[in-house]
Amino acid sequence: MSALGTALVFWPAAILMLVWGLYVFRTASMARAGLLLLGALGLEGLLFLALASQFLGVLMILMMSGEMIIMVFFMVMFMSDPGGLMGMDMTHDKRRSAALAAAIGIGLAVLAVATDWPGAVVSPDAPDVQAIGYEVMGRSMFSFLFAGVTILFAMVGGVLLAKEGGRLGLAEPGDGTSRRDERT
Amino acid sequence: MSAATPFAILLVALAGAGLVALLEQAVAGARLAPAAIGAAAARRLREPLTLPASYDGWLYHGAPLLLLLAAVAALATVPWTPGFRGIDLDSGAILFAAALAYVTPAVFMAGWGSGHPLAVVGGFRFVALMLGFAMPLAMVITAVAAPAESLRPADIVAIQAGVPMALVQPYSLALWLPAVMAVALMPPFDTATASEELAGGAFARYTGPEAAIVALAQRVLVLAVSGMTAALFLGGWHGPLLPDALWMVLKTLAVAALLLWAGRRLPRLETDRLLILAWKVAIPGSIAAIVLAALTTLLFYR
Numbered sequence: 001m002s003a004l005g006t007a008l009v010f011w012p013a014a015i016l017m018l019v020w021g022l023y024v025f026r027t028a029s030m031a032r033a034g035l036l037l038l039g040a041l042g043l044e045g046l047l048f049l050a051l052a053s054q055f056l057g058v059l060m061i062l063m064m065s066g067e068m069i070i071m072v073f074f075m076v077m078f079m080s081d082p083g084g085l086m087g088m089d090m091t092h093d094k095r096r097s098a099a100l101a102a103a104i105g106i107g108l109a110v111l112a113v114a115t116d117w118p119g120a121v122v123s124p125d126a127p128d129v130q131a132i133g134y135e136v137m138g139r140s141m142f143s144f145l146f147a148g149v150t151i152l153f154a155m156v157g158g159v160l161l162a163k164e165g166g167r168l169g170l171a172e173p174g175d176g177t178s179r180r181d182e183r184t
Numbered sequence: 185m186s187a188a189t190p191f192a193i194l195l196v197a198l199a200g201a202g203l204v205a206l207l208e209q210a211v212a213g214a215r216l217a218p219a220a221i222g223a224a225a226a227r228r229l230r231e232p233l234t235l236p237a238s239y240d241g242w243l244y245h246g247a248p249l250l251l252l253l254a255a256v257a258a259l260a261t262v263p264w265t266p267g268f269r270g271i272d273l274d275s276g277a278i279l280f281a282a283a284l285a286y287v288t289p290a291v292f293m294a295g296w297g298s299g300h301p302l303a304v305v306g307g308f309r310f311v312a313l314m315l316g317f318a319m320p321l322a323m324v325i326t327a328v329a330a331p332a333e334s335l336r337p338a339d340i341v342a343i344q345a346g347v348p349m350a351l352v353q354p355y356s357l358a359l360w361l362p363a364v365m366a367v368a369l370m371p372p373f374d375t376a377t378a379s380e381e382l383a384g385g386a387f388a389r390y391t392g393p394e395a396a397i398v399a400l401a402q403r404v405l406v407l408a409v410s411g412m413t414a415a416l417f418l419g420g421w422h423g424p425l426l427p428d429a430l431w432m433v434l435k436t437l438a439v440a441a442l443l444l445w446a447g448r449r450l451p452r453l454e455t456d457r458l459l460i461l462a463w464k465v466a467i468p469g470s471i472a473a474i475v476l477a478a479l480t481t482l483l484f485y486r
Contacts, residue, residue, distance in 0.1 A: 058275045058279045069292060
């Protein structure tokens with residue numbers, strides 16, 4: 001893509017991404033928040049595509065759809081007011097978190113501008129590419145697998161806690177193990 | 185990709201949606217009536233837009249547009265001829281799956297945004313269904329891309345010059361067809377949107393031009409998945425005597441006709457049985473398909 005084409009996709013998409021990211025925390029509806037986040041992350045995939053990083057961009061667009069829909073599922077499951085009909089503020093400890101977010105944002109921006117990025121694209125048979133492949137499939141594989149299985153356990157646990165009856169399941173009335181007994 | 189490509193793709197989408205609507209009449213055993221399709225569309229477009237009693241405006245109005253965008257983007261990745269390939273990326277086959285992945289949020293937005301209990305249930309049904317069927321879809325793409333050693337659809341077509349992939353990997357085709365039928369909202373996988381289920385489910389509340397967009401997007405989806413099936417499994421534009429484009433059109437329409445016919449013949453199952461089919465049969469099956477595809481590649485394509 002030409003430099004003009006890249007700029008025409010990059011800047012509007014980047015601005016829209018930031019606006020949608022901001023509105024994730026302005027809305028009280030869990031469905032809207034999750035889908036706005038999906039929109040922002042999908043636009044981030046579009047930024048990757050505009051910057052000629054095809055595979056990462058396409059993969060980001062693909063993966064985020066499923067992940068954010070699952071997140072909406074969990075948010076609707078756990079929130080007492082998923083539609084946001086009563087109004088709800090999704091921000092907490094405003095001043096300190098705003099200061100922290102601004103500091104991290106400025107720090108990352110400085111890092112991005114100050115880094116001496118390589119000017120040319122390396123060829124597929126460069127030693128760096130091979131080294132990254134060995135690192136990902138070798139030593140780092142254990143941490144990836146561990147993180148993946150941990151997330152899976154968290155998801156199964158979350159579903160168990162959210163389902164009616166909780167982790168103990170629906171019990172016979174009167175045996176003192178279910179939450180129904182606590183209510184009555 | 186030239187400046188005219190987007191317009192050409194839109195033209196293919198509109199013309200193809202009309203052909204799919206004709207095929208629907210044909211598999212239903214009705215007399216072919218192209219005028220009736222145009223009249224129904226015109227009636228929809230003139231119909232006043234009535235809104236549900238309580239609804240989430242952004243999600244409700246955004247859903248048909250997102251559905252159409254996803255359908256057209258998926259259609260744009262289909263390689264029609266060596267000269268007309270739409271969006272021709274190195275990872276175009278993944279882009280096809282990525283575009284189809286946005287059918288799920290669109291249906292969820294429609295269901296949730298309509299603010300009607302049955303529509304919300306419809307939206308959630310589709311999310312559950314696609315969590316199961318999106319994985320075989322992506323894994324089968326990996327399996328058919330392995331012999332070509334490329335995720336570019338045109339390369340996968342090119343390697344089928346001798347033998348179509350449907351003969352090399354019939355098991356992959358068997359896993360692929362239910363997955364694409366589910367994502368294209370086709371019966372018997374349409375428990376989230378069929379008019380016989382949940383009183384119409386996720387899209388039941390839409391009227392006027394928005395209902396027309398939903399109907400158009402559903403036909404474009406059928407066209408996109410049929411075109412990709414023809415490209416990935418039936419050898420795409422390869423064929424004797426006839427020109428490339430005509431072979432591709434014939435194969436696409438044949439797949440669309442097969443899917444529509446199967447949809448009318450097969451009974452609609454409950455969502456939990458469809459999920460059993462996805463999680464216990466299709467996903468383990470597609471992992472096996474990837475292993476078999478790797479073996480096939482090493483034995484016959486190297």
